[in-house]
Amino acid sequence: MQTKSAARNIFYGGSLFFLFLLIALVAHSHFYITGTSTDESTLSAEVLRGKKVWEHNACIDCHTILGEGAYFAPELGNACNRMDGDDEKFVMSDGKQAIMDWIEAQPTGTPGRRQMPNFNLSKEDLSAVASFLCWTTTIKTKGWPPKESG
Numbered sequence: 001m002q003t004k005s006a007a008r009n010i011f012y013g014g015s016l017f018f019l020f021l022l023i024a025l026v027a028h029s030h031f032y033i034t035g036t037s038t039d040e041s042t043l044s045a046e047v048l049r050g051k052k053v054w055e056h057n058a059c060i061d062c063h064t065i066l067g068e069g070a071y072f073a074p075e076l077g078n079a080c081n082r083m084d085g086d087d088e089k090f091v092m093s094d095g096k097q098a099i100m101d102w103i104e105a106q107p108t109g110t111p112g113r114r115q116m117p118n119f120n121l122s123k124e125d126l127s128a129v130a131s132f133l134c135w136t137t138t139i140k141t142k143g144w145p146p147k148e149s150g
């Protein structure tokens, strides 16, 4: 038989334990990524413009970016890295050019492949959205996405 006071102790003890756990996890989340995950000094006007282009054209309706979005098309959080060629070392400008070329070449019309529409972006918007995606690749995400393919 459990006494009233034993039940109360379990209640208070349990509550305190989980309250402590919550505080510890919140504190841990602040130190999880050493330093900040993003470098504000690299947030150029072009990157900010690219984010607007990204939003205005609803790229997220088909794509995910760092896991957020729709699952119709590839993850783009690491697209700049993935698309910069076979080099071991990530070259941001190569990735940026590859993304711009890709967007301009859509749709491919390849049978059996999902198609991406052409957005008829201006040169400035095209460059900006590619810069935004390349900036996203520099965010410290603790290795997310887990695979190069996203």
Ligand code: HEC
Pocket (backbone or CB within 6 Å): 053, 054, 057, 058, 059, 060, 061, 062, 063, 072, 073, 074, 076, 079, 082, 099, 102, 103, 108, 113, 114, 115, 116, 117, 119, 129
């Ligand atoms: C209607 C859905 C759709 C929308 C909206 C869309 N895409 Fe795509 N995108 C795709 C599909 C599908 C693919 C993959 C096609 C393939 O592999 O042949 C793709 C591929 C890509 C790739 C190449 C990724 C890789 O790893 O090969 C990039 C970069 C890209 N999209 C950027 C964008 C940007 C930037 C926008 C917004 C301006 C956008 N997409 C909007 C459907 C979409």
